[in-house]
Amino acid sequence: MSYTTRKRIAQLRETDPSDELIEIFAWVRTKRDSKNVCFFELNDGSSLKGLQAIIDKAPNESGTPDLQDEIDRMQTGCSIRVAGRLVESPGKGQSVELACTDLEIIGEAPADEYPLQKKRHSFEFLREIAHLRGRTNTFGAVMRVRNELSYAVHRFFQDRGFLYIQTPIITASDAEGAGALFQVTTMDLDGLARSGGPVDYQHDFFGKPAFLTVSGQLNAEAYATALERVYTFGPTFRAEHSNTTRHLAEFWMIEPEMAFCDLECNVELAADFVRALLSAVLERSPEDMRFFDERIEKGIFADLERVATSTFEHMTYTDAISALETAPRSFDYPVSWGIDLQTEHEKYLTDEYIKGPVVVTDYPKEIKAFYMKQNPDGKTVRAMDVLVPRLGEIIGGSQREEDHDALVTRIEEMGLPREAYSWYLDLRRFGTVPHSGFGLGFERLVRYVTGMQNIRDVIPFPRAVGSAEF
Ligand code: 4AD
Ligand code: MG
Numbered sequence: 001m002s003y004t005t006r007k008r009i010a011q012l013r014e015t016d017p018s019d020e021l022i023e024i025f026a027w028v029r030t031k032r033d034s035k036n037v038c039f040f041e042l043n044d045g046s047s048l049k050g051l052q053a054i055i056d057k058a059p060n061e062s063g064t065p066d067l068q069d070e071i072d073r074m075q076t077g078c079s080i081r082v083a084g085r086l087v088e089s090p091g092k093g094q095s096v097e098l099a100c101t102d103l104e105i106i107g108e109a110p111a112d113e114y115p116l117q118k119k120r121h122s123f124e125f126l127r128e129i130a131h132l133r134g135r136t137n138t139f140g141a142v143m144r145v146r147n148e149l150s151y152a153v154h155r156f157f158q159d160r161g162f163l164y165i166q167t168p169i170i171t172a173s174d175a176e177g178a179g180a181l182f183q184v185t186t187m188d189l190d191g192l193a194r195s196g197g198p199v200d201y202q203h204d205f206f207g208k209p210a211f212l213t214v215s216g217q218l219n220a221e222a223y224a225t226a227l228e229r230v231y232t233f234g235p236t237f238r239a240e241h242s243n244t245t246r247h248l249a250e251f252w253m254i255e256p257e258m259a260f261c262d263l264e265c266n267v268e269l270a271a272d273f274v275r276a277l278l279s280a281v282l283e284r285s286p287e288d289m290r291f292f293d294e295r296i297e298k299g300i301f302a303d304l305e306r307v308a309t310s311t312f313e314h315m316t317y318t319d320a321i322s323a324l325e326t327a328p329r330s331f332d333y334p335v336s337w338g339i340d341l342q343t344e345h346e347k348y349l350t351d352e353y354i355k356g357p358v359v360v361t362d363y364p365k366e367i368k369a370f371y372m373k374q375n376p377d378g379k380t381v382r383a384m385d386v387l388v389p390r391l392g393e394i395i396g397g398s399q400r401e402e403d404h405d406a407l408v409t410r411i412e413e414m415g416l417p418r419e420a421y422s423w424y425l426d427l428r429r430f431g432t433v434p435h436s437g438f439g440l441g442f443e444r445l446v447r448y449v450t451g452m453q454n455i456r457d458v459i460p461f462p463r464a465v466g467s468a469e470f
Pocket of ligand 1: 175217238246247248249255395396437440443
């Protein structure tokens with residue numbers, strides 16, 4: 001069973017008919033059995049469309065053995081080994097099919113128990129069986145596109161000289177200063193609760209409070225100010241009680257960080273990055289993308305094609321507020337200068353006002369993180385969010401404050417523990433440089449690209465408030 005010689009269905013579908021005997025390992029999607037012939041559809045996850053196989057039951061000179069016992073045991077969902085020859089297919093939508101001469105059931109899937117019997121199940125139902133949903137067309141396509149996108153992320157940065165660095169998952173500092181942290185402890189919480197005693201973190205594993213990281217940015221900055229351009233691509237965790245279709249408690253984030261780079265340079269990098277990712281997936285996953293276009297979000301293929309070659313509009317936060325204030329519609333959340341943009345505002349700007357992706361910059365400092373570089377106006381910071389249609393924010397980033405004293409002032413103004421950031425301040429004490437970076441939420445990207453409605457349906461096993469199954 002060498003994996004190197006085993007042919008996969010994606011490859012076989014492109015192969016010409018021949019007399020060569022081939023062997024396939026796959027799962028059965030459907031079966032149609034009649035007196036003289038049995039048709040069944042195989043899928044091995046290598047592509048959206050499977051391969052049709054036929055067993056000719058009529059006695060013939062090829063001497064096909066009687067496979068009726070196996071045919072009877074073959075149900076939707078079972079795993080099999082089949083052997084046969086590729087023949088020209090008379091059917092529509094495929095050029096070849098497998099004339100099967102041998103069939104072995106590897107693992108049965110009893111029809112009265114296997115939950116994936118219907119042609120289409122609701123995404124809500126499939127979320128309850130996340131361990132099996134990868135066997136459906138939609139989730140197979142989502143995971144292949146997700147894979148293509150993660151490959152494209154690395155290609156994009158590797159081609160431009162960025163070093164892939166791995167930043168820690170356990171951290172003592174709150175990178176965003178937003179307080180949405182999961183605490184990590186080995187202390188006996190039940191015992192502490194029973195004793196009613198005070199919590200002494202000296203007895204905790206790290207000798208002080210520790211958390212799961214919300215962002216690798218601060219650590220990435222340390223390496224960007226050494227190696228000039230780096231990126232991270234790892235899991236991040238946020239204990240926000242946001243029960244929405246665009247928030248997860250555990251999500252993957254891509255964070256480039258670049259020295260000698262101001263906000264304009266950061267905007268340029270972000271737009272290049274998004275365009276490159278879209279081009280890559282359209283070029284490399286056309287079949288899956290056509291599926292999303294037909295079944296999930298009509299017109300998405302052409303829409304992404306257009307975005308992949310367009311320039312991204314740019315507006316300041318102040319201009320965005322004006323556009324919202326004069327919008328020919330009302331919002332649930334009232335608009336005024338200083339508010340944090342809500343999803344409805346972001347969607348108006350990108351879906352209706354610009355009708356394409358838009359980069360919004362220079363937000364009020366009060367609604368942004370402590371590390372962002374302040375503008376001379378004293379009110380705004382060099383922040384940047386990239387908003388895309390149907391979704392809103394997909395990227396958040398900024399130019400960083402590289403001035404030591406200005407950063408200390410900001411940390412103190414915001415009531416953050418200066419001590420915890422002393423190493424971060426060192427980066428401004430020694431060889432400081434203008435530098436910038438951003439974070440792209442990987443699941444937001446997959447949602448945008450596939451047109452799926454809920455972020456929980458673009459990650460293999462979603463973790464969200466109140467739910468961490470599987
Ligand atoms: O805008 P955010 O909070 O920015 C940062 O964390 C910066 N430290 C990034 C940087 O400059 N290096 O998050 C970045 C992106 C958001 O634009 C969004 O796409 C995604 O991360 N994101 C989430 N995705 C899923 N679930 C959540 N709860 C998310 N929170 C943020
Ligand atoms: Mg943000």
